[in-house]
Amino acid sequence: MxxxxxxxxxLVIVFAFMLLGAHSLSAQVLEKPTTVWTAACASDSFNQYDVSFRWNPPLVDAGNEFILELSDSNGNFGSPRELTRVGDKNTDFNFDFRFTLPTDVRGESYKLRVRSTSPVKTSPATDSYPMHYIDYGSPLLISQDGSGTIPPGGAISVCGGGSVTLSPHNIPNANTYQYNWYRSGTLLSEKSESITVSTTGMYYVELDYGSVCSGSANTLSNTIEISAGSSVGIAINGPNDIGLCPGDAGTLTTNITGVGLTYTWFKDGAIVSGPTLEGSTYNINTGVSGFDGSYEVEVEGAAACLERSAAVTVRNLGEFEVTRQNEENIVLLPSQTKTLSVTTTATTPTYQWYKDGSPVSGATNSSLDITETGVYFARVTENGGGCSALPLDSANTTVVSPDSFEFVVAYAGAYTECQNTGATISLSTINAVSNSGAKTDVTADLQSSFTYQWVHDGNTIGGETSRTITVSNFEDNGDYRLDGVLNSFNVSSNDLNIRLSKNTSLEITSNGTILCEGADAIVFNSSENLADETFEWLKDGAIIDTSSETITADEIGVYQLIIRTNDCPIVSNEVTVRTFDxxxxxxxxxxxxxxxxxxxxxxxxxxxxxxxxxxxxxxxxxxxxxxxxxxxxxxxxxxxxxxxxxxxxxxxxxRDTFSIPNVITANGDGINDLWVLPNTYSRDENVLVTIYDERGKEVFSQSNYENNWPQSTTSFNKQNMIFYYRVTRGGENLKQGTITVIR
Structure with a gap:
C-alpha cells in the first residue's frame, strides 16, 4: 500500500464525514498541564499552587478564557470543578495558573486539565495527584468510648473474651474523617473514628490524609496500652433489694477493698461518684428526692479487668404514687352521671375527694360519682409502712357542661399539596366550648358518642360516617369537612383542602444531549399526548414554549416539561444539553x-x-x-x-527490522546521507535522541526524531569523524553507540 x-x-473519508455533519476539529492544541509539585497538602496556613500550561497557535478568539479544572477523587471529569480561569492569556502560549485547593478535597487520584471556551478545547489530563485539605492538624486524643478520660499511664486491662472501644474525643465531627489505626506500629484495616479491640498491644491513631499528606498533618494521637487482666469478682455487699426511708443512713460497700483498685459508682447507669482510688464505699443521700434507683460499681487497676458489679435496687419506703384512672377533661351533659377514680401504691391508703378546692362530704373512697361541673382531685394518705409521708394529691379532672362543641380535622400522616396521590383526613380534637368561649379538649371522653358525616364541596358523601376519610383519586380534589351530632348539639369542623396529583409519569426524551456545530438538531418529545393539555417547556427554569408538542434545543441548558391542565402540575424529568467535548x-x-x-x-x-x-x-x-x-x-x-x-x-x-546504523556517508549524493533509525525509536515524542561529538559535547538533541541528522547546517572539519549517540525514553537508556561520518 x-x-x-x-x-x-x-482525507477524502474525513472530508465526507465533515460534509455529513461531523464536528470540525480546530487547529489549536492544548498541551497537558505540568507542575513542579507532586502532591497538594493544603491547610489554612498554606494553600497556593501553580500549574504550568502551554498551548499552540493559531490564536484563540478574543473573548476566550482558559479554565483550570479539577477531576473527582478517582480522576474522572464527569462533573469537573473549576479552580480558576484567566481571560488575559489569549496571546501568551506559555503561562502559569495559580489556585487554592477547595476545603472539601480529600483523595489520592485527582487530575487537572485546562479547557478553553472559544474555541471549545480540552487539554489532556495530568497524571494523578494526592490532594488533601488538612482542616484538622493537631494531635488526636483517644480514650475508651471517646469519654475524654485517659487512664493513668494510658493502660487499660481487659478480661479474656472482653473488648474495649477506643475513639478520639477532641476532634469535631469525628465521623466525617477517615483514620489510620495502628497496633504496636502495624497499620490496621479499620478506617472509622472508633475501633473495638481485644488483642493486647499499643494502640494509636492518625487522620488518614493519604499516602503523602498524613505525615505532615501532625495528627498522631496518644498511645493506649491494652493488656490482659484477670477478673476480681467485684460485688456490692448485702441483699440486692434494699428499702430506705427518707433521712435514713444508707451505705453501699464492695466485697473487695485495700488492693489498689479504682472505683466508679453508678446510679441508673450514670456516674454518681469516682473514679476514686480505694473508693470502695458509697453513701446514699436519702435526704434528697429520687435517691431510689439501681446502683452498680465498676473497678479497674493494674492487672485487673475493667469490671462492673451486679446491680442493687434501692427503694424509697416512704414514697407512693397516685394515678388518675379517668380522662383529664370530661363533658357532663344534662341529667348525666360520670364516675371519677384513682389508684395508688400506698399499702394502707385513705381517700378524700375535693371539688373546686373544697372537700366533698362523705367522698372517702377511691372513686366518686359526679353530677356537677367543676375541678376534682383525690387526696391520698399513707397510714401504714415504716416511714411517715405527706398526703399526695391526684392529677386534676376538669368537668364541664358545654354551650357548644368544636371539631378540628387534620391530615393524618404526611401530606404535601400536589405531591401526594392519596390523603387521609381524621378528626383530631373535640373541644367543649363554654358560654365564655373557653375551650376544653374532651376528645377522649366523647369521640365515641357523636354520629358523623363527611361533606365534600358542600355535598354529603354516601357511606362516609366514621371519624376518618381517605381520598385516593385526583378527580375528588376539593374541600372536606366533618359534621357531627350528639343529642341537641350539631357540629361542623374546619374545612381542609385536598389537592392530589395525577398519578402519571411524565418523561421527555431527545435524540441527543450534546450540541455540536453542523450536527442534527436536538429534538425533545413528550411521553404524553399534549394535544388537549396546557403545558410549558422550560430551559433552566424559564418558560420557552407553551404551544409546541416538540421543541428543538439549540442552546445548552437543563430542559423540562410541565403539564398544568389539572389542579396539580405534572413535572417531567430533566434533560441536560451539554457542549461537545x-x-x-x-x-x-x-x-x-x-x-x-x-x-x-x-x-x-x-x-x-x-x-x-x-x-x-x-x-x-x-x-x-x-x-x-x-x-x-x-x-x-x-x-x-x-x-x-x-x-x-x-x-x-x-516495525523496521534493520539495526541502528553506525556509518553514514554525508557527501550529498542522496545515498546514506542521513542517520536513519528504525521506527521503534524514531517519530516517537517519548523517545529522546542525543548526539555528542568526540569530545563529549552535545551537538544534537531531539524528541520525536525525524531521521534528519546530520542537518544541512552541520559542518564536518575532518574527512572521517566519530560521534556518540544515546537513545532514551523517560530517562531510561534504550540504545547507545558510535556513528562514523565519512565525507
Missing part, C-alpha cells in the same frame, strides 16, 4: 502504532455511544469499541456521541 495514496484516501473520546493506544508483521495490536476506544472502523477504501471493518489491527496502513475511527461525531485517523506501520 502506498503511503501517499492511502493518506489521500483517508472532544476529550470524551479516549484511546488506550497512540494514534501512530508500530506492530511486528504477522502480529496483532488491539486498540480500545471509550467514551462514545457507538463506533465505526473504516479502512482507506471506506470499507466498514467493525462496530465494536475495539479493533484488532494486523495490516499496516491508515484507518479511520468514527465515534458517535448522539448527534455529534469525532473522527480519528490511526496509522499502523510495520
Amino acid at each position: 502506498k503511503k501517499t495514496s492511502s493518506y489521500n484516501s483517508i 472532544e476529550s470524551l473520546l479516549v484511546l488506550d493506544s497512540p494514534e501512530d502504532i508500530i506492530i511486528i508483521e504477522g502480529e496483532t495490536e488491539t486498540v480500545m476506544a471509550t467514551g462514545a455511544e457507538s463506533y465505526e472502523w473504516f479502512d482507506t477504501n471506506n470499507t466498514l471493518l467493525g462496530t465494536q469499541d475495539s479493533y484488532n489491527f494486523e495490516l499496516e496502513g491508515e484507518y479511520l475511527l468514527v465515534a458517535n456521541f448522539g448527534n455529534c461525531t469525532i473522527n480519528r485517523v490511526i496509522t499502523v506501520t510495520y
Whole structure:
C-alpha cells in the first residue's frame, strides 16, 4: 500500500464525514498541564499552587478564557470543578495558573486539565495527584468510648473474651474523617473514628490524609496500652433489694477493698461518684428526692479487668404514687352521671375527694360519682409502712357542661399539596366550648358518642360516617369537612383542602444531549399526548414554549416539561444539553502504532455511544469499541456521541527490522546521507535522541526524531569523524553507540 495514496484516501473519508455533519476539529492544541509539585497538602496556613500550561497557535478568539479544572477523587471529569480561569492569556502560549485547593478535597487520584471556551478545547489530563485539605492538624486524643478520660499511664486491662472501644474525643465531627489505626506500629484495616479491640498491644491513631499528606498533618494521637487482666469478682455487699426511708443512713460497700483498685459508682447507669482510688464505699443521700434507683460499681487497676458489679435496687419506703384512672377533661351533659377514680401504691391508703378546692362530704373512697361541673382531685394518705409521708394529691379532672362543641380535622400522616396521590383526613380534637368561649379538649371522653358525616364541596358523601376519610383519586380534589351530632348539639369542623396529583409519569426524551456545530438538531418529545393539555417547556427554569408538542434545543441548558391542565402540575424529568467535548473520546493506544508483521495490536476506544472502523477504501471493518489491527496502513475511527461525531485517523506501520546504523556517508549524493533509525525509536515524542561529538559535547538533541541528522547546517572539519549517540525514553537508556561520518 502506498503511503501517499492511502493518506489521500483517508482525507477524502474525513472530508465526507465533515460534509455529513461531523464536528470540525480546530487547529489549536492544548498541551497537558505540568507542575513542579507532586502532591497538594493544603491547610489554612498554606494553600497556593501553580500549574504550568502551554498551548499552540493559531490564536484563540478574543473573548476566550482558559479554565483550570479539577477531576473527582478517582480522576474522572464527569462533573469537573473549576479552580480558576484567566481571560488575559489569549496571546501568551506559555503561562502559569495559580489556585487554592477547595476545603472539601480529600483523595489520592485527582487530575487537572485546562479547557478553553472559544474555541471549545480540552487539554489532556495530568497524571494523578494526592490532594488533601488538612482542616484538622493537631494531635488526636483517644480514650475508651471517646469519654475524654485517659487512664493513668494510658493502660487499660481487659478480661479474656472482653473488648474495649477506643475513639478520639477532641476532634469535631469525628465521623466525617477517615483514620489510620495502628497496633504496636502495624497499620490496621479499620478506617472509622472508633475501633473495638481485644488483642493486647499499643494502640494509636492518625487522620488518614493519604499516602503523602498524613505525615505532615501532625495528627498522631496518644498511645493506649491494652493488656490482659484477670477478673476480681467485684460485688456490692448485702441483699440486692434494699428499702430506705427518707433521712435514713444508707451505705453501699464492695466485697473487695485495700488492693489498689479504682472505683466508679453508678446510679441508673450514670456516674454518681469516682473514679476514686480505694473508693470502695458509697453513701446514699436519702435526704434528697429520687435517691431510689439501681446502683452498680465498676473497678479497674493494674492487672485487673475493667469490671462492673451486679446491680442493687434501692427503694424509697416512704414514697407512693397516685394515678388518675379517668380522662383529664370530661363533658357532663344534662341529667348525666360520670364516675371519677384513682389508684395508688400506698399499702394502707385513705381517700378524700375535693371539688373546686373544697372537700366533698362523705367522698372517702377511691372513686366518686359526679353530677356537677367543676375541678376534682383525690387526696391520698399513707397510714401504714415504716416511714411517715405527706398526703399526695391526684392529677386534676376538669368537668364541664358545654354551650357548644368544636371539631378540628387534620391530615393524618404526611401530606404535601400536589405531591401526594392519596390523603387521609381524621378528626383530631373535640373541644367543649363554654358560654365564655373557653375551650376544653374532651376528645377522649366523647369521640365515641357523636354520629358523623363527611361533606365534600358542600355535598354529603354516601357511606362516609366514621371519624376518618381517605381520598385516593385526583378527580375528588376539593374541600372536606366533618359534621357531627350528639343529642341537641350539631357540629361542623374546619374545612381542609385536598389537592392530589395525577398519578402519571411524565418523561421527555431527545435524540441527543450534546450540541455540536453542523450536527442534527436536538429534538425533545413528550411521553404524553399534549394535544388537549396546557403545558410549558422550560430551559433552566424559564418558560420557552407553551404551544409546541416538540421543541428543538439549540442552546445548552437543563430542559423540562410541565403539564398544568389539572389542579396539580405534572413535572417531567430533566434533560441536560451539554457542549461537545472532544476529550470524551479516549484511546488506550497512540494514534501512530508500530506492530511486528504477522502480529496483532488491539486498540480500545471509550467514551462514545457507538463506533465505526473504516479502512482507506471506506470499507466498514467493525462496530465494536475495539479493533484488532494486523495490516499496516491508515484507518479511520468514527465515534458517535448522539448527534455529534469525532473522527480519528490511526496509522499502523510495520516495525523496521534493520539495526541502528553506525556509518553514514554525508557527501550529498542522496545515498546514506542521513542517520536513519528504525521506527521503534524514531517519530516517537517519548523517545529522546542525543548526539555528542568526540569530545563529549552535545551537538544534537531531539524528541520525536525525524531521521534528519546530520542537518544541512552541520559542518564536518575532518574527512572521517566519530560521534556518540544515546537513545532514551523517560530517562531510561534504550540504545547507545558510535556513528562514523565519512565525507
